[in-house]
Amino acid sequence: MARILVVDDEPAMLQLIRRVLEKDGHISTLVSDATTVPTMNFLNFDLILLDIMMPGLDGFDLCRQIRSRVDCPILFLTAKTQENDIVQGLGIGADDYITKPFGMAELRARINAHLRRDTREKKNAFSLSGVVFQLNAKEAEAGGQKLPFTKSEYEICEYLALHHGQTFTREQIYEAVFGYDGESDSSVISTHIKNIRAKLATCRLAPIETVWGVGYKWV
Structure with missing residues (x-):
């Protein structure tokens, strides 16, 4: 559709x-x-x-x-x-x-x-699962309100949403967002996901699904 x-x-x-x-x-x-x-x-x-x-x-x-x-x-x-x-x-x-x-x-x-x-790179903005991503501003909105994501939380959401339906391990998400020379390790992804879910829950949204034993995906 x-x-x-x-x-x-x-x-x-x-x-x-x-x-x-x-x-x-x-x-x-x-x-x-x-x-x-x-x-x-x-x-x-x-x-x-x-x-x-x-x-x-x-x-x-x-x-x-x-x-x-x-x-x-x-x-x-x-x-x-x-x-x-x-x-x-x-x-x-x-x-x-x-x-x-x-x-x-x-x-x-x-x-x-x-x-x-239509696989062209999104340059302006896109909407998925109730969340509007303003790509130039690096901000996300839901229900007309700006979501209070940190920079890292926004980057994780944008990456998962742009590849919605695909499952990524914590390591893949970490490398995509922080690069190979990140100062932490992939275990921080779980904490970021927890915080992201809490902020999305205030808008009654739950687009990030855990794929047990593998990782996460945006649905």
Whole structure:
């Protein structure tokens, strides 16, 4: 399941795309007025479908405005088929260009392909398990409140969250966060995890799971 933002000034097209996305269990947010998009919270989306020819703010200009704040794939949906339009769209940061009219099977396939291979490094922020990570500020939030993590606690959380679903030993976590020349040893990871869990528990969150005999993972 993915969260997908769809921006198109045609209501009929928005509803058609919503039905297509629902077939794969995706949740869609539909927007017909492109001028409202720049103020949105892009942490809520895993992929953006963006029409080009729209009144008020066209897709090219919108992509230019938001690309630096968006880590997820951006796919253009448009009837513009000239090569220079395609080159322009890809040049300003779009990941793909799907021309209208398009088949529903093709749309589903292209969307799911981008979701599967979107392994780009997160540069701005991302949200997982109720925690929002502000990567530039090296801060984490939950429920709109900043979590009082120490620098080491934040680094441990970020590392586990960026590799969520994977299990890491204490030694692997220690080396990733403190490096090979750290001044302590991997036993401190258990203490840090205990403190992290206590702070997350105040927000009723428990995303770090112990894998007995192995280590920890973010779920």
